[in-house]
Amino acid sequence: MGFNKNTDQKGQVIIILLLIIVVILSIALSIASRSATEITTSTNSENSSRAFSAAEAGIEKILQQSASIPLGDVGSFNVPLENMASANVIWDVYVPRPEAALEYPPLGKESFAQFWLAAPSNVSCDADSVSCYGGNNFEVYFGDINNNYSQETGNPQDQPAIEVHVIYKQGNVYKNDRFFYDSYSVAPNTGRGNNLFKGCVERNQNGIRTLTNNNVEGEESSFYCRVIVPPSPEVYNGVQLVMARVRMLYSDKSHPVALKPTVGALPVQASIYKSTGVSGNVQRTIEVYREKDVMPQFFDYVLFTAQELDKQ
Amino acid sequence: MKNCLKSTSQRGVSLVEIVLVISAVLFLGLLIASLASPIASINKSRHTSIAKEIASSQIENLRKQTYDILEGYEPEEINFTDSRLTSLSSSAAFYKVENCPIEVCALGELAKKVKVEVSWQESGETKKVELVTIISKGGIGQ
Numbered sequence: 001m002g003f004n005k006n007t008d009q010k011g012q013v014i015i016i017l018l019l020i021i022v023v024i025l026s027i028a029l030s031i032a033s034r035s036a037t038e039i040t041t042s043t044n045s046e047n048s049s050r051a052f053s054a055a056e057a058g059i060e061k062i063l064q065q066s067a068s069i070p071l072g073d074v075g076s077f078n079v080p081l082e083n084m085a086s087a088n089v090i091w092d093v094y095v096p097r098p099e100a101a102l103e104y105p106p107l108g109k110e111s112f113a114q115f116w117l118a119a120p121s122n123v124s125c126d127a128d129s130v131s132c133y134g135g136n137n138f139e140v141y142f143g144d145i146n147n148n149y150s151q152e153t154g155n156p157q158d159q160p161a162i163e164v165h166v167i168y169k170q171g172n173v174y175k176n177d178r179f180f181y182d183s184y185s186v187a188p189n190t191g192r193g194n195n196l197f198k199g200c201v202e203r204n205q206n207g208i209r210t211l212t213n214n215n216v217e218g219e220e221s222s223f224y225c226r227v228i229v230p231p232s233p234e235v236y237n238g239v240q241l242v243m244a245r246v247r248m249l250y251s252d253k254s255h256p257v258a259l260k261p262t263v264g265a266l267p268v269q270a271s272i273y274k275s276t277g278v279s280g281n282v283q284r285t286i287e288v289y290r291e292k293d294v295m296p297q298f299f300d301y302v303l304f305t306a307q308e309l310d311k312q
Numbered sequence: 313m314k315n316c317l318k319s320t321s322q323r324g325v326s327l328v329e330i331v332l333v334i335s336a337v338l339f340l341g342l343l344i345a346s347l348a349s350p351i352a353s354i355n356k357s358r359h360t361s362i363a364k365e366i367a368s369s370q371i372e373n374l375r376k377q378t379y380d381i382l383e384g385y386e387p388e389e390i391n392f393t394d395s396r397l398t399s400l401s402s403s404a405a406f407y408k409v410e411n412c413p414i415e416v417c418a419l420g421e422l423a424k425k426v427k428v429e430v431s432w433q434e435s436g437e438t439k440k441v442e443l444v445t446i447i448s449k450g451g452i453g454q
Binding site: 014017020024035041042046049053057063064065080081082085 | 339451
């Protein structure tokens with residue numbers, strides 16, 4: 001019995017040693033694998049930064065050139081940089097596509113959205129009336145459906161209202177009109193606080209879907225409210241619509257806005273520049289959407305006249 | 313006879329046991345020694361990531377400045393500081409604004425080539441992260 005005990009004790013040393021080896025081996029393997037992951041991540045992250053800087057360089061260059069690139073033109077160029085990174089810039093997509101709405105990214109009270117209804121290069125529509133919008137009214141979609149506008153559980157004060165400033169040509173004279181809509185109510189009701197704004201033609205917290213396809217063909221977006229400008233289409237019979245500018249009112253939140261033709265298509269008015277930076281095996285892509293010839297912010301508040309102004 | 317055999321097995325240690333123990337101890341020593349290399353790699357990766365973040369944020373800072381101010385910076389290397397540089401040993405950081413090279417800006421674009429470099433010491437060697445981009449007049453962030 002004593003002999004057996006003695007033999008067991010000797011074996012324990014080897015077992016403990018083996019256990020220690022197994023523990024240290026596990027630690028070593030986990031550190032080695034973590035080190036391999038860290039090195040891969042860090043290399044990819046550095047390449048990613050280089051690729052992103054290269055893609056930005058490509059966008060900077062195309063923004064400088066964009067003024068001289070006519071709408072509808074197609075092209076590409078390469079930007080080689082010295083730190084083993086380069087960028088490839090292409091421009092071959094123009095928006096809006098036929099029958100699709102032109103959508104602006106969310107804008108707040110301090111900003112505006114401008115939509116061309118005549119071709120930017122041919123505002124009078126004399127030379128080529130085909131490229132100008134032929135309808136006498138259009139639809140405007142607006143409002144972010146991700147906000148809860150419920151009277152009981154949400155923030156109804158965040159429901160946006162819009163001002164639509166329409167510039168049109170009647171004969172040889174350019175004129176303008178302003179229309180106001182409030183998503184606070186559905187037509188024929190007017191907006192909040194007796195503001196006399198028109199209500200939405202359609203309003204839905206779950207979203208009114210419409211084809212926007214700014215980037216992807218067949219892409220749809222959702223909006224809270226749909227209105228028709230002008231409310232009575234006969235107002236613009238026999239005139240050529242030139243431009244519509246939309247501003248957000250009331251809401252402190254930012255809201256998307258889109259303008260959709262009721263017949264035919266809007267003139268092509270914006271280009272999408274795509275710059276892909278490459279460094280190592282990492283690619284980063286930046287897309288910039290640039291509208292042609294946007295009038296400055298103060299344009300809506302300037303009085304234009306061919307005659308002298310009496311300032312008294 | 314029986315007693316004699318019992319006594320021999322109690323006193324001696326077999327050759328196999330000795331070889332096993334020696335190889336186990338050697339293996340253990342090798343394992344511990346080889347741990348140093350992955351730990352150094354992890355540190356290097358961490359330092360590279362910090363340097364990359366410093367360089368990226370400096371490029372963003374330069375983009376926010378007006379083109380006229382950028383023109384005033386060229387062509388010297390200008391050192392800059394960042395609180396994260398203290399995490400890197402013997403670190404240095406600079407940016408350099410140059411005219412856009414002719415192979416990039418062949419059409420005479422109003423643009424500058426901007427290089428940001430962050431360097432530090434790691435195991436007796438100098439390591440660096442270098443980002444290069446173009447900043448143009450009226451471009452991103454201006």
